[in-house]
Amino acid sequence: MDFKNRDVISIKDFSKEEINYILNYTKKMVPYAKGEKHTDILREKILSSLFFEPSTRTRLSFESAMNRLGGRVIGFADPSATSQKKGESLADTIRMADSYADAIVIRHPQEGAARLSTEFAESPVLNAGDGAGQHPTQCLLDLFTIITERKKIKGNKIVLLGDLKYGRTVHSLAYALSLLGAELTFVSPESLKMPKEVINECKEFGVEPSSISNLERAVKDADVLYVTRIQKERFPDAEEYNRVVGMYKVDIDLLKHAKEDLIIMHPLPRVVEIDPEVDKTPYALYFKQAFNGVPVRMALLSLILGGKKL
Amino acid sequence: MKKLKITPIKNGTVIDHITPGFAVKVLHVLKIPESTSSVVSVAINVKSRIGKKDIVKVENRELDTKEVDKIALIAPKATINIIRDFEVVEKHKVQLPDEIVGIVKCSNPTCISNAKEPVKSRFLLVSDDPPSIKCYYCERETEDIAERII
Ligand SMILES: Nc1ncnc2c1ncn2[C@@H]1O[C@H](COP(=O)(O)OP(=O)(O)O)[C@@H](O)[C@H]1O
Ligand SMILES: [Mg+2]
Ligand SMILES: [Zn+2]
Numbered sequence: 496m497d498f499k500n501r502d503v504i505s506i507k508d509f510s511k512e513e514i515n516y517i518l519n520y521t522k523k524m525v526p527y528a529k530g531e532k533h534t535d536i537l538r539e540k541i542l543s544s545l546f547f548e549p550s551t552r553t554r555l556s557f558e559s560a561m562n563r564l565g566g567r568v569i570g571f572a573d574p575s576a577t578s579q580k581k582g583e584s585l586a587d588t589i590r591m592a593d594s595y596a597d598a599i600v601i602r603h604p605q606e607g608a609a610r611l612s613t614e615f616a617e618s619p620v621l622n623a624g625d626g627a628g629q630h631p632t633q634c635l636l637d638l639f640t641i642i643t644e645r646k647k648i649k650g651n652k653i654v655l656l657g658d659l660k661y662g663r664t665v666h667s668l669a670y671a672l673s674l675l676g677a678e679l680t681f682v683s684p685e686s687l688k689m690p691k692e693v694i695n696e697c698k699e700f701g702v703e704p705s706s707i708s709n710l711e712r713a714v715k716d717a718d719v720l721y722v723t724r725i726q727k728e729r730f731p732d733a734e735e736y737n738r739v740v741g742m743y744k745v746d747i748d749l750l751k752h753a754k755e756d757l758i759i760m761h762p763l764p765r766v767v768e769i770d771p772e773v774d775k776t777p778y779a780l781y782f783k784q785a786f787n788g789v790p791v792r793m794a795l796l797s798l799i800l801g802g803k804k805l
Numbered sequence: 806m807k808k809l810k811i812t813p814i815k816n817g818t819v820i821d822h823i824t825p826g827f828a829v830k831v832l833h834v835l836k837i838p839e840s841t842s843s844v845v846s847v848a849i850n851v852k853s854r855i856g857k858k859d860i861v862k863v864e865n866r867e868l869d870t871k872e873v874d875k876i877a878l879i880a881p882k883a884t885i886n887i888i889r890d891f892e893v894v895e896k897h898k899v900q901l902p903d904e905i906v907g908i909v910k911c912s913n914p915t916c917i918s919n920a921k922e923p924v925k926s927r928f929l930l931v932s933d934d935p936p937s938i939k940c941y942y943c944e945r946e947t948e949d950i951a952e953r954i955i
Contacts, residue, residue, distance in 0.1 A: 505944065586923050607917040607942025611924060626915055628943055692946065 498798035502613045503621045505629040506667045511674055514638065517794055521639050523805050524790035524797075527563055535565025536802035543596035544570030545588070546623070547603040552763060553623045553632070556788035557600050563789065564797055569596060589615040598800055601625075619799045627663055633762060634667045636791040638675070640784040641719055644758050649676035654713045656682045656743060657723035657768060659689040664762045665723055666693050669704070673697040679704035682713045684739045687729060710743055714753050720745070720778075722761045722768050746770035750778060760784050817843070817864040819886040819893075820876065825850050827880050828859035830951045834875045841866060875908050877901045879951040881934040903930050905938055910953045916943040926955070 496516050502508070509517070526532040542561045546554050549572070558568050570592075585608060592599050593616040601609050602623040609622035609629070624630040638648065645651050653672055659665050659681055669689065672679060679697060681689045681704055688706065697704050707713050714720060722745055730736040745759065745768060761769060761781040773779050797805070823831055828847045832838075837845055841863070848860040859880075867887050876883055877899035887895035907925035911918050918926045918940065927941035939946050947953060 584922050585917065585920070603917070605915050605917040605920060606913060606945070607940065610942050611917045611922060614924065625917075626943075 498795075499801045500619050501799055502609075502619050503631050503795060503799070504609050504613065505622070506631045506634045506671050508631075514635070514671065514675070517635060517791075517798070518639050518642055520798065521635075521787075521790045521794040522643075524793040527805070528560070528786070528790040528793055530563070534563075534805060536797055536805065537561065537564035537566035537800055540564075540566040540598070540800050540802075541596040542566055542568045542570075542796065543592040543599045543618075544568050544572075545592055545599060545601045545603075546570070546572045547574040547585075547601070547608070548624070549573065550602050550623065552785055552788060553602060553630075556785075557621075557623065557632075557792050559789050560792035560796055564793055564802060566796070566800075570600075585611060586615045589620075592616070593618050598796065621795065621799070624663065627661060629667055630663050631667065632788070632792055632795065633664050634671050635795070636784065636787045637664070637668055637721070637760065637762070638671055639791050640760060640780060640787050641758075643787070644780065645718060648672060650678065651718040652678045652680065652716055653719040653721060654680045654682055654717045655689075655721050655723070656710065656713075656745075658687045658725045658729065659683040659723070660687040661726075661729065662723045665721070666690070668721070669693050670696050673700040673702040673704075676700075676702075678702070680713050680717070681706045682708065682710050682743070684708075684725070684743070687725065710745075711749060711752050714749060714757070716754065717757055718754070720753075720757060720759045722759060722765075724764070724766055724768055740767055744768060744770065745773060747772050747776070750776065753778065812846075813891055814862055814864050814888055815891055817862065817866055817888050818868045819888060820861040820863075820868075820880075821858070821884045821886055822853070822882045823859035823861065823876075823880040824882065825857040825859055827951070828861050830879050831859075831861055831876055831883075834879060834951075834954050835863075835868075837863070873897075873899050874902060874905065875954060878905070878909065878936050878938070878954065881936050901930050901933060901936060901938075904928070904941075905930065908955060909938065909947060909950060910955050911940045911943060911945070912947040912949065912953055913940065913943045913945045916940060916945070918942045 561568050589612045598619050600621045600623050606626040606628035608625045612620045758780045759778045843866050844864040846862045850857045883899045886893045905928040928938040931937040
């Protein structure tokens, strides 16, 4: 399988076999990501990291990943300091970054920005989130987290909870989980339901996701509970927001109904949807999940930049 | 003699089998009357063997493919008939290409294709009839295609 110079824009650009290959290779990266082993397979490579929108985890883990492989990172974390402010087009910024580096990572507030970038760059482009669009490396790290804990994706009962309508991560995750044969249950407030197109995509892979509103019932036989943030702005008034947040809060009480080996995931930042009390329980996997961003991005960078196989 | 509901034309294009009620939108797509000084006649809700249809008749103008593609977005069952010397010399059913470039504006206001970037709008065909297209950039399906023709 050849990934050299491939763009990483949407998880849908990858076949099942390719996703499995990346996830397998990610396993090899873990001790390097932890700093237990050392390598410089990307010693001569430069990554251009263009964050037109603030990000903590994604940006830091990309930088960490590149550094752990012996490569270098240039770029910006704050668009206010760039020439975009002066009205430069994204296309021109990309052309420039392309000539300064061997690969480009881009986070941008507008959907399609990463796809557009590929038209103006010779070097491979990695999408680190485009508005409410795609975030393929988040999707891969979520898959990797489930695999490390549950051995495989297939057959696992996975509950996606929260804002399933606007949530950036849940759409591609639902797609990828269906592709890999998980059983899906969607739990969300009525106004934030999973869009029909996403449900139809799941069905194309023979997955019949169930949608229920009662969280307790959904959690009962779940293997994975994937929680997402519900944003205040989505609601007409504070009262309605508070009601919904209360209904879908993950706390110790709820977990009395859960299987012993349930894992709870969250793309972070977490606000009120998971009670901090849960952090201490063996269910809480979200911090480990955040760490997994490093080995996943290491695997991708090294495959795409043609680093020596580890 | 054939019985014609609208008067015959010598040369031009007849767009037949337009979804009833969509003739005016077809005119908009073809930028009629702004783009032409030809005589154009419109028939709305004409009875045909298979229910109703609209017809547009443009004199002295043979439509090119790009214009035909645009029509397919709003009237997927339409046929284009080229008339020369009162006879139908060419007839084809409109057909959407797999990729629709530079014709429709993405309905997503925050799509990068709506920003000031040096690219044309680009859509992939999801289904023919009813027409459904998905933005190549933001991956969203666009609603109200008829209103979003550039
Ligand atoms: N000379 C003409 N002037 C105007 N309209 C015409 C002329 N010839 C044919 N048409 C119209 O063009 C369409 C296609 O014509 P034709 O091929 O004869 O019929 P059909 O497609 O229904 O079998 C019909 O709506 C017909 O009325
Ligand atoms: Mg006829
Ligand atoms: Zn778009």
